[in-house]
Amino acid sequence: MIALSQIVEAYERISTIAHQTKLIFAPRMSELSGANIYLKQENLQHTGAYKLRGAFNRIALMSEEERSKGVLAASAGNHAQGVAYSARYFGIKAVIIMPESTPLLKVNGVRRLGAEVILSGDNYDEAYAYAQEYAKENDLFFIHPFADDSVIAGQGTVGLEIIRERSDIDTIILPVGGGGLISGVAALYKQMKPSVRIIGVSAYGAPAMYQSFLAKEIQECKSVHTIADGIAVRDVHSKTFQYILESVNEMVCVDDEEIANAVLYLLENQKVVVEGAGAVGVAALLHNKITFKPKENVAIVLSGGNIDVTMLGVIIEKGLLKSQRKMKFSVVLVDKPGSLKKLTDILTQVGANIVQVDYDRTLTDYGDASITIVLETKGGEHQDIIRGELHKHRFEVKELA
Structure with missing residues (x-):
């Protein structure tokens, strides 16, 4: 593993230009997990990442x-x-x-x-x-992004800042792509405080390091596909793989749906914008991939915040649908005056806010029209009321994801 002295010396070099990001307490995640959760906000680093x-x-x-x-x-x-x-x-x-x-x-x-x-x-x-x-x-x-000892030592300074700010951290959760960040942080802790549990989180769409860690030998991956582009690494490098085997305690995996949920959760509950790779640690927590002891102190590294606005928009839209704050459905109406008004009157009576309407005559039989409607709703119970009213008035509704 990387020598502690290399990491300390690296910190002396970068301290004049790198922002020393703080650990921020996350009360809602702490309540959910039963542990004390702190977020290392490297998304606020210069250039938006560690x-x-x-x-x-x-x-x-x-x-x-x-x-x-x-x-x-x-x-x-x-x-x-x-x-x-x-x-x-x-x-x-x-x-x-x-x-x-x-x-x-x-x-x-x-x-x-x-x-x-x-x-x-x-x-x-x-x-x-x-x-x-x-x-x-x-x-x-x-300059290799992860399989270079000097690069790894630089990434290890994230861990040095954590241990200097809070020496009582029990578990650190980090994203894993090529393995440079976790190799550096784990090396520091194994030499300064080996009792600390180091957990890596990979994306199911880029699982090579996760599968290799479980098998204890390098596994090949033919392709990668994940919204966590920052950790979308297909091949495992022997250098970081060996470092991870030496010093990492556990590895877990999260899928894109779980990552998207975490991005939205951080935006809404922590007022923090992160990219997919930066959210994988929170995704593992929210979806119970990691077991915590009561009140243990946990640091989750939010590795970056450089998310594409278009991707963020998609994540928000899908999140609203999944959390039942939006509802999207299609219905076929007779194409004559008053048909659409009858439908919108029913939706108005049940307190549904119409935010989008598409009217298409080409998708149905002659004399009919296909209507696609997007509603703002107030949760599952409200959506059940909407479904009931539409069914009572004999509308055949097809819900859309």
């Missing part, structure tokens, strides 16, 4: 000759912004290879920091393969 720490530490350790050539990275976004920010600080050239599916927010964030962006590949691993070739052809210094 990745700045490792990238800056790596570039700071480069020789002047190496820096003069410029640096290159492959990243789905957060490592890219960390490298771009650090390269601008040192006044050197930076080229970033990003998957073609990278959210526009992250692409623009990298460009604003002065780096050149090249989009290549369907996922991180394909972008990484292209970046390796590009670095050799253009004589650029490649």
